[in-house]
Amino acid sequence: MMWSLSPTSILAGCQPIFAQSSPVPQPLPFPTPSRLRILRRCNIFLTDAANNFRIPQLQQHYDLIGARPTDEKTLQQACASLDVDIISLDLSQKFEKHFKYPMLGTAISRGIKIELCYSQALLSNDATAKRNLISNATQLIRVSRGRGLIFSSEAKSVLGLRAPSDVINLASVWGLGAEKGKDALTKEARSVIEFSRLKRQSFKGIVDVVYGGEKPPVVEASEQPQKKQATQPKDQKRKARNSLEGTLGEEKPISKRQMKKNKKANEQST
Amino acid sequence: MVRVKNRYLVVSLLYPAASTPGVAVVPVAQFHAPTPDAVHPGQFMRMLRDGIAELFGNYGAGMVNNALKVNYWSPATSTAIIRCPREHYQMVWAALTFVTKLPKPANTPVVVKVVRVSGTIRKAEEEVIRRAKLLIQSAKAAESPQHDPMMESVVRAVDRRRELESTVLAQVDPGEESESESE
Numbered sequence: 001m002m003w004s005l006s007p008t009s010i011l012a013g014c015q016p017i018f019a020q021s022s023p024v025p026q027p028l029p030f031p032t033p034s035r036l037r038i039l040r041r042c043n044i045f046l047t048d049a050a051n052n053f054r055i056p057q058l059q060q061h062y063d064l065i066g067a068r069p070t071d072e073k074t075l076q077q078a079c080a081s082l083d084v085d086i087i088s089l090d091l092s093q094k095f096e097k098h099f100k101y102p103m104l105g106t107a108i109s110r111g112i113k114i115e116l117c118y119s120q121a122l123l124s125n126d127a128t129a130k131r132n133l134i135s136n137a138t139q140l141i142r143v144s145r146g147r148g149l150i151f152s153s154e155a156k157s158v159l160g161l162r163a164p165s166d167v168i169n170l171a172s173v174w175g176l177g178a179e180k181g182k183d184a185l186t187k188e189a190r191s192v193i194e195f196s197r198l199k200r201q202s203f204k205g206i207v208d209v210v211y212g213g214e215k216p217p218v219v220e221a222s223e224q225p226q227k228k229q230a231t232q233p234k235d236q237k238r239k240a241r242n243s244l245e246g247t248l249g250e251e252k253p254i255s256k257r258q259m260k261k262n263k264k265a266n267e268q269s270t
Numbered sequence: 271m272v273r274v275k276n277r278y279l280v281v282s283l284l285y286p287a288a289s290t291p292g293v294a295v296v297p298v299a300q301f302h303a304p305t306p307d308a309v310h311p312g313q314f315m316r317m318l319r320d321g322i323a324e325l326f327g328n329y330g331a332g333m334v335n336n337a338l339k340v341n342y343w344s345p346a347t348s349t350a351i352i353r354c355p356r357e358h359y360q361m362v363w364a365a366l367t368f369v370t371k372l373p374k375p376a377n378t379p380v381v382v383k384v385v386r387v388s389g390t391i392r393k394a395e396e397e398v399i400r401r402a403k404l405l406i407q408s409a410k411a412a413e414s415p416q417h418d419p420m421m422e423s424v425v426r427a428v429d430r431r432r433e434l435e436s437t438v439l440a441q442v443d444p445g446e447e448s449e450s451e452s453e
Contacts, residue, residue, distance in 0.1 A: 158286035
């Protein structure tokens with residue numbers, strides 16, 4: 001079910017705890033449908049660019065790593081060098097500087113997606129927060145040129161969730177076309193998940209064996225010497241070899257007399 | 271004579287917080303609670319107008335104002351058909367998305383979901399009927415206690431099949447494509 005994979009359904013383990021396993025319990029304590037894939041996501045708040053976030057350790061325990069930069073410097077770091085899957089900005093606050101394409105462009109070309117969370121625009125009572133969110137969202141759409149965006153809710157309750165087509169419409173009102181809005185909900189969201197899976201499981205993030213196939217059956221040893229007999233010694237000339245083959249060849253054309261005999265025998269037997 | 275062109279939005283109201291602890295509800299019908307009787311279409315309309323004015327200002331309110339109308343209102347199934355001008359249906363849709371609460375006396379948290387955008391009211395009505403039938407069928411299937419192996423296998427097969435996009439995404443009638451994109 002592809003829709004269940006959209007980031008709205010991703011279970012978020014918020015605290016980056018460096019324990020042996022993630023705080024999200026492995027078999028979840030409530031029943032889940034068999035076809036639902038549940039992903040674990042870790043959101044890191046980037047407060048200091050000099051900090052070491054130990055992302056490789058986190059990657060072993062979570063399916064997705066999100067980064068939330070809090071200022072210009074950490075955003076730059078997250079776009080350029082950090083090995084995360086999603087950059088999710090707090091859109092309800094005002095940023096001092098405009099977003100620039102070179103910075104976000106490097107992130108997008110590295111396969112990092114930028115997350116737009118819409119739930120605060122719907123639920124918050126603060127008018128300036130709503131205004132900031134809309135202006136930031138439109139700016140991000142403009143700067144990223146509609147590529148590498150994903151929509152998610154960041155909803156604290158069911159009330160903050162909206163149907164996919166409602167979100168697509170919202171995106172198209174905010175300046176992203178309907179087609180690109182649909183991509184942001186379906187294609188990009190899936191590509192984030194597949195990309196992070198490839199990072200974790202494949203060889204250097206490039207080669208992944210999907211299905212190795214079965215081993216070919218072992219060739220019987222008795223066939224080999226027969227073939228050797230059939231091949232001619234190399235020192236003979238081609239003409240001579242041909243004439244030799246004519247006499248030796250097992251597939252000699254049957255003579256007409258033989259054919260007639262065969263036919264007669266067939267008729268008699270039937 | 272040039273006809274004034276409209277779009278009809280088929281809207282279903284969902285109540286995520288409505289599950290009262292005493293009443294056991296079928297999981298299928300969990301969000302599809304009936305709308306309280308205190309809400310009538312006039313109130314809903316006023317709320318929608320206010321929402322549009324809040325989101326798009328006087329410009330939006332003025333553009334939408336004369337064509338906006340609730341054509342059909344069914345509190346029992348919590349569905350409605352809303353008419354709006356064709357050029358600006360996205361504004362109305364966005365305003366509907368931003369609705370979080372029913373108007374004053376009821377004050378219930380609500381999520382408004384646009385199910386279908388149609389160019390004619392007939393198609394919109396057909397969609398309403400189809401939705402209601404589907405809901406009743408699935409609720410009945412979930413409620414019936416006896417197990418029918420054949421039915422179960424069919425249900426499983428349907429469950430296994432990937433959900434088509436058309437069942438998840440609202441169908442939007444084409445037309446005015448170029449204009450809506452250039453906006």
